[in-house]
Amino acid sequence: MKKLFDRVFDGADEMYALAEKSIAEAMDELGADAPLAMPNTAYYLANFLSYTKRQVTTVGGLAEAFEEAKAWNTREDNTSGVFKTGFGVFMAAEAIEACKYARGADPYEGNYHGHLSDAEVRELGVPLVTNDIPGFVVIYGRAPSDEEAVDIIKGYQTRGIFVFLLGEIIEQARRRELNMGFPVRVVAVGPDIWQVAHIISFVNRAAMIFGAVQPGDRWELDEYTFWRIHAFVNVYEPVSDLVVSCGAGAIAMGFPVITDDENDMWPVPKTLLIQKDTRRFIETSLEARDIKLKITNVDIPVAFASAFEGEIVRKPDTRVDYDGSRFDSFELVRTLEAHEIEDHRIEVFGPDIDETPEGEKLGIGFIAEVAGKNMQKDFEPVFERNFHYFVNCAEGVMHTGQRDIIRVRVSKAAFDAGFRLKHLGEILYAKIMSEYDTVVDKCQVKIYTKPDDLKRLRAEANEVYDTRDARLKTLTDESVEVFYNCILCQSFSPSHVCIVTPERLGLCGAVSWLDAKATNQLNPQGPCQVVTKERVIDPEIGIWEDVNENVVASSHGNLESVSLYSIMVDPMTSCGCFECICGIEPFSNGVVIVNREHVGITPLGMTFPEMASMTGGGVQTPGFMGHGKHFIASRKFMKAEGGSARIVWMPKALKDLVAGKLNATAKELYGIENFTDLIGDETIAEDPEKLMEFLAEKGHPALEMEPMF
Amino acid sequence: MRKEELNFTTVEQLEADTEKLRGMAAGAGAETWQERKEKQQPQCKFGEEGICCRICSMGPCRITPKADRGICGADAHTIAGRHYLRMAAAGSAAHSDHAREMAHALLKSSPDGQFRIRDEAKLMRIAAEWGIEAEGRDIYDVAHDVALHGLNEFGKPFGTLDYIRRATDERQELWDREEIAPRAIDREVSTSLHMTHMGNTADAPTLVRQSLRVGMADGWGGSMIGTDFSDILFGTPTARATEGNLGVLEQDMVNIVVHGHDPAFSEMMVLAAELPELQERAKSVGAKGINMTGLCCTANEVAMRHGVRMVGNFLQQENAVLTGAVEMMCVDIQCIFPALAPLTDCFHTLFVTSSPVARIPGSIYVKFETETAFEQAKKLVEEAVDNYKNRDPQKVFIPEHKEEAAVGYPCEQIISELDDVTSSHEVLTVNGGAQERGSYKPAIDAIRAGVLRGAVAMVGCNNPKVRPDYSHIDIMKTLMEHDILVVTTGCAAQAAAKSGLMSKEAKELCGDGLRRVCTLVGIPPILHMGACVDISRMMLLATGIAKDWGVGITKIPVVGCAPEWMSEKAVAIANYVVATGLDVYLGIKPQVHGSEQMVNLITEGTREISGAGYTISTDPDELVKAIIEGIEAKRKLLDI
Structure with a gap:
């Protein structure tokens, strides 16, 4: 039997030879000075950066970095040597890929995903910490049959596992017309083993973004990938030395490899497993990586998993389209007395899907009625906001919006599988009862589709929404007794802590003060703990002695002090999964805000990923701050520096999203009407000079304000 | 925690504490071993080399350039050989007498007495092994029969010890063939004393062979009974946290x-x-x-x-x-x-x-x-x-140094830890069979793949002839760096505890292979198997590995090392470890160096009997180098 370590070294030699050839060709063709970068990342070639600290920007730079990487191909006959070689292989693979991207931003022309952007990394922050994505699998090779290829992919997908595909399995899935893509968490990365570099780059950036792992810090990187990234690898036979060398790198990172190939294969418990029955890859893998699944049994005829949350049901595939923008629609949670509820009763009032002509548009309303000794009215909107996620998790069902502007589409495939309206009720029932079991004792669901009912009930719902909004308005940082912290992200970003207040939601945008309160009540030992605010130090900047004490404790001593309303003095840290980042624009005395979805450049000369890379991982960076979208319109938004009047630029889409509330706040605080008209966007300016001209022309208030530093 | 942040107590810090305490001794007018060692210098060269014979009152006789034989005609080889065997016999007697006490305690155990049965399952296993009827009987009646059976092993008139049937078939046959299978424990001790009596065995190879046999009476007799009966009475140890120093x-x-x-x-x-x-x-x-x-x-x-x-x-x-x-x-x-x-x-x-x-x-x-x-x-x-x-x-002066230690890894605990990393999905393992619980196969797989290079049993005492604890710690650290798992008992274990090496954090000092194993299994890189009497556990561990691997015990990359040994028990132990088929690396020279033949017999001669022998070096760096080379050589022979 050929020894395992020898296979790694021989495979590494192959990968290095391929890289050497790629680099030589790129040098010949493009020249040493030609720029070389992966698209939409602030982390250069993230593998080279992570392992060697090198910031590669040109073809010549890559050639130089590669020379250094050669020392990583150790041929040292022990595990340390093998692990190091595995990392070297990932650099060599990245070099091969980088040479392709040096010739154009999309070498795969949409056929394969290839490189993953920083925004994609950040997008996964929240689902990872909530365990909606309990892990990642990389599948390489050719499954025994096309059918089995689809089965394993869907098997992982329905368990919430994020799937990266490499090699022939992609074609197998395509032949079976499997829906793939980042939103459904099945990514066809590339046809060859060296595209594994993109997956590793993704992981390495997660470590830098969420874990504040410094480039070159092997120990920290190893700890991060081992403990925080629950990834593993499935490889179908035959497994070549080249693939074994990549496996060494995966194993070095803590990702076990499961294969059915026993030729020259050396099993190692929890590390390299030989499972001859490929149909049992999933269970074998999950156990090897210690992945425990959060399972909610939902009695519906289609798959139910967080992986389908991002799935889009397109018009031609739609069986029925409940469109709240044209027909009365709504969703609502109501608290009743226990005796008023028959647990698990699901009622449908009006025509069901099969009683509706194909492609028809109409309205829908659903009410979940709950009762429980510990239930509070304040929890109603918390549950209700999650309807979006609950409903979306059903395969072939899409939900957008909230309150009375919802839209629900059911695909033909789901319908054919037997999906009916009562299943919508089943989903809401099952999720409410499992997620909120500590406060909800009983639950029943009512679904309406008759126009008369919808009109009447929508008006009722609107009254409820109004009452809630009135209540929300009274919820200010001053009016509440306590704040909450949120350390949900610490499973991922170990030293970050959010302080959540009524006027400042968590930076991921997913945790409001009410959410935090509910989370705390649902699980008193859970991620959201009460933070008292009795000993005020400075109410303007937002400093409390007891808040600081909590921050010290909950960040494990990483932070000493946090100012809730300042971006200059001890600003709140970020985990890395923030919705927006805000940074100082020095010419105007203002700040620029950019959201994760925006791909263009900002007047700071930086993109979202670049700005985002300035902070994150629980590090305080004065002048930069991650935050949620809805914080922009808060009266507490950088109040210490003068508030939202400092905002000079936002991407247009973001500006439109927050305009209503932001304008109201600006009117209240500064007496300015239509404040967003004074704020620049990418259609107006992408450089500071043009922006300044625009701001001067509009008389933007920031220009008159005190310098921030 | 990062390696640089570990801040474990160093040998220098241990020595500084000792120096401060010697200062306290001076203040109190007390004397310590350091002064007494000083006063003993120079130590007797004849004694050191094992060529001073005090066995009869014609002597003492010493072998010198002008006197190559004692009065009776015993030469250097006879004198050194007899002395060596007497040490082994004394060591075997010590462990075995300890075991006999445990057997008496077991015999007196009762449900409301001072000693009770704490590990019934182990009692039942041994009862079954010895053919003692247990079905439907009161466990204390069974316990008393087991105790009596154990006591009988000390003086059984016929046959060999029952525990040797726990060994691999290959060993059992070899021991019979080579006539080193131990008979009654006391018999082997007595025979050894008899053979070395004035006027008896003068043949060094025969003395060495009997040393192996009397050692076996300890390792597969007295010590094994001592360990098992202690487990029955006080519970088989399990992993737990403690501190040392x-x-x-x-x-x-x-x-x-x-x-x-x-x-x-x-x-x-x-x-x-x-x-x-x-x-x-x-x-x-x-x-x-x-x-x-x-x-x-x-x-x-x-x-x-x-x-x-x-x-x-x-x-x-x-x-x-x-x-x-x-x-x-x-x-x-x-x-x-x-x-x-x-x-x-x-x-x-x-x-x-x-x-x-x-x-x-x-x-x-x-x-x-x-x-x-x-x-x-x-x-x-x-x-x-x-x-x-x-x-x-x-x-009063209490040095502040202490370190955390994870202790309590007898075979049962090791198996249980390995069970935790065993897949429940019938994945393949060593030699193509399925992974299974209750075996050493997970560890064997890690060794075969090269993740772990092998294992070393670090045992033995302290000896003022070398820097106390330095050799233990130095060798253990080097082994850890080279992905070699360490199991330890006795004073070697204490050295590991004092220096932090027995803590789970010590995995940071290891090569990536051992470090990963420690992380996945949740164990420290040095596994504490107990007291010196528990080296019997190590024999069962090595036997279990050889059986599960399906190769002879001399082939597995597992060896023993006693870098600072001093007691006669250590001589008995070294002999049974070699007889069991495991090489032993010694950091202190056995007192036989006045006889070239004896040196040759214990380093090479035993290899022809049991397939194992001693490697001796007083330089710990040399010694650990030899261990690593020895392990790699065994790997090479296995083609792994």
């Missing part, structure tokens, strides 16, 4: 140190110290409570069964007293300095001996009786508490 003594508590090797007495002391009334009594004299600690192998016994903290190893016994903070030192058997009596006279420390086997002038002798053990222990703890008031604050 002088820093475990507490400034404001009543400190009691139990020292020696026999767990029967110390178990009672530990249980007594936990009594609320005695804890209260401690508070009434102004202490915060009672701090029960252990020293030497007694510490190993109680640490792995109760988490009792470990003050230190053999050469630290005087240091413990020199802290001036020990109210009572209670000793049982073996490795106890008679010097403790005059030393404790310089402090308030009460020095209590408890065994008729280890009577020491100047001590308080409380003869430990199985019928009244607990009452006696209670009374002693009371006396220790009452002695707290006599502590002289002027004489």
Whole structure:
């Protein structure tokens, strides 16, 4: 039997030879000075950066970095040597890929995903910490049959596992017309083993973004990938030395490899497993990586998993389209007395899907009625906001919006599988009862589709929404007794802590003060703990002695002090999964805000990923701050520096999203009407000079304000 | 934690603490081993080389350039060989007599007595192994039959020891063929003394062969019985956390140190110290409570069964007293300095001996009786508490150093840890079979793949001939760096504990392979298997690995190392380890170097008998290099 370590070294030699050839060709063709970068990342070639600290920007730079990487191909006959070689292989693979991207931003022309952007990394922050994505699998090779290829992919997908595909399995899935893509968490990365570099780059950036792992810090990187990234690898036979060398790198990172190939294969418990029955890859893998699944049994005829949350049901595939923008629609949670509820009763009032002509548009309303000794009215909107996620998790069902502007589409495939309206009720029932079991004792669901009912009930719902909004308005940082912290992200970003207040939601945008309160009540030992605010130090900047004490404790001593309303003095840290980042624009005395979805450049000369890379991982960076979208319109938004009047630029889409509330706040605080008209966007300016001209022309208030530093 | 942040206690820090304590000794007018060693210089060269014969009163005879034979005609080889065999016999006698005490305790066990059955499953396993009817019987009746059967092993008139049937078939055949299968334990000891009597065996190879056999009577006889019966009576140890080094003594508590090797007495002391009334009594004299600690192998016994903290190893016994903070030192058997009596006279420390086997002038002798053990222990703890008031604050200095240690990894615990990393999905393993629980196969797979290179059993004492603990620690660290798992017992284990190497964090000092194994399995890189009597556990571990692997025991990359050994027990151990088929690396020369033939016999000659032998080097760096080369050579032969 050929020894395992020898296979790694021989495979590494192959990968290095391929890289050497790629680099030589790129040098010949493009020249040493030609720029070389992966698209939409602030982390250069993230593998080279992570392992060697090198910031590669040109073809010549890559050639130089590669020379250094050669020392990583150790041929040292022990595990340390093998692990190091595995990392070297990932650099060599990245070099091969980088040479392709040096010739154009999309070498795969949409056929394969290839490189993953920083925004994609950040997008996964929240689902990872909530365990909606309990892990990642990389599948390489050719499954025994096309059918089995689809089965394993869907098997992982329905368990919430994020799937990266490499090699022939992609074609197998395509032949079976499997829906793939980042939103459904099945990514066809590339046809060859060296595209594994993109997956590793993704992981390495997660470590830098969420874990504040410094480039070159092997120990920290190893700890991060081992403990925080629950990834593993499935490889179908035959497994070549080249693939074994990549496996060494995966194993070095803590990702076990499961294969059915026993030729020259050396099993190692929890590390390299030989499972001859490929149909049992999933269970074998999950156990090897210690992945425990959060399972909610939902009695519906289609798959139910967080992986389908991002799935889009397109018009031609739609069986029925409940469109709240044209027909009365709504969703609502109501608290009743226990005796008023028959647990698990699901009622449908009006025509069901099969009683509706194909492609028809109409309205829908659903009410979940709950009762429980510990239930509070304040929890109603918390549950209700999650309807979006609950409903979306059903395969072939899409939900957008909230309150009375919802839209629900059911695909033909789901319908054919037997999906009916009562299943919508089943989903809401099952999720409410499992997620909120500590406060909800009983639950029943009512679904309406008759126009008369919808009109009447929508008006009722609107009254409820109004009452809630009135209540929300009274919820200010001053009016509440306590704040909450949120350390949900610490499973991922170990030293970050959010302080959540009524006027400042968590930076991921997913945790409001009410959410935090509910989370705390649902699980008193859970991620959201009460933070008292009795000993005020400075109410303007937002400093409390007891808040600081909590921050010290909950960040494990990483932070000493946090100012809730300042971006200059001890600003709140970020985990890395923030919705927006805000940074100082020095010419105007203002700040620029950019959201994760925006791909263009900002007047700071930086993109979202670049700005985002300035902070994150629980590090305080004065002048930069991650935050949620809805914080922009808060009266507490950088109040210490003068508030939202400092905002000079936002991407247009973001500006439109927050305009209503932001304008109201600006009117209240500064007496300015239509404040967003004074704020620049990418259609107006992408450089500071043009922006300044625009701001001067509009008389933007920031220009008159005190310098921030 | 990062390697750089570990900040484990270094040998230099241990030595600095010892120096400070020697200062305390000088202040108190006390003498320590360092001064006595000084006074002993130069040590007798003839004795050192094993060529001074005192066996009959014609002598002493010494072999010199002008006298190559003693009066009877015994040459250097005969004299060194006889001496060597006598050491092995004495060692075997010591462990086995300890075991006999345990057998008597088991015989007297009763549901409402001082000694009860704590591991019924193990009792039943041994009963089945020995063909003792257990079905439908009271477990104490079974226990008494097992005890009697065990006692019979000491003097059985015919046949060989029953436990050797636990060995691989290959070993059993080899032992029979080579005539080193041990007969009754006492028989082997007696025969050894007889063979070395004036006028008997003069043939060095025969003496060496009998050394193996009397060693076997220990490892596969006395020690194995001692270990098993201790487990039955006090529970098979399980993984638990403790701390090691002088820093475990507490400034404001009543400190009691139990020292020696026999767990029967110390178990009672530990249980007594936990009594609320005695804890209260401690508070009434102004202490915060009672701090029960252990020293030497007694510490190993109680640490792995109760988490009792470990003050230190053999050469630290005087240091413990020199802290001036020990109210009572209670000793049982073996490795106890008679010097403790005059030393404790310089402090308030009460020095209590408890065994008729280890009577020491100047001590308080409380003869430990199985019928009244607990009452006696209670009374002693009371006396220790009452002695707290006599502590002289002027004489107190407790070094701060102590380290966390994860202890308690007998074979059963190792298997259980391996079960936790065994897939429940019928994945393939070594030689293509399916992975299964209750085996060593997961570890074997890791060794075959090269993740782990092998395993070394680090055992043995301290010896003033070398820097105390330095060789242990130096060798262990190097092995860890090279992905070699260490299992340890005795004073070697204590050295590991003192230097932090037995903590789970110590994985950071390992090569990536061993580090990963420690992380996945959740174990420290050095597995604590117990006291020196528990080296029998190591024989079963190696046997289990060989069986599960399906290769001969001499082929597996597992060896033993005793870098600082000193006692006769160590000679017995080294012999049974070699007889079992495992190479032994020694850091102290056995006292046979006056005979070239003997040196050759123990380093090479035994290889022709059992397939294993000694490698000797007093330089720890050389020694560990040889170990690693030895392990890699075995790997090469296995084509892995």
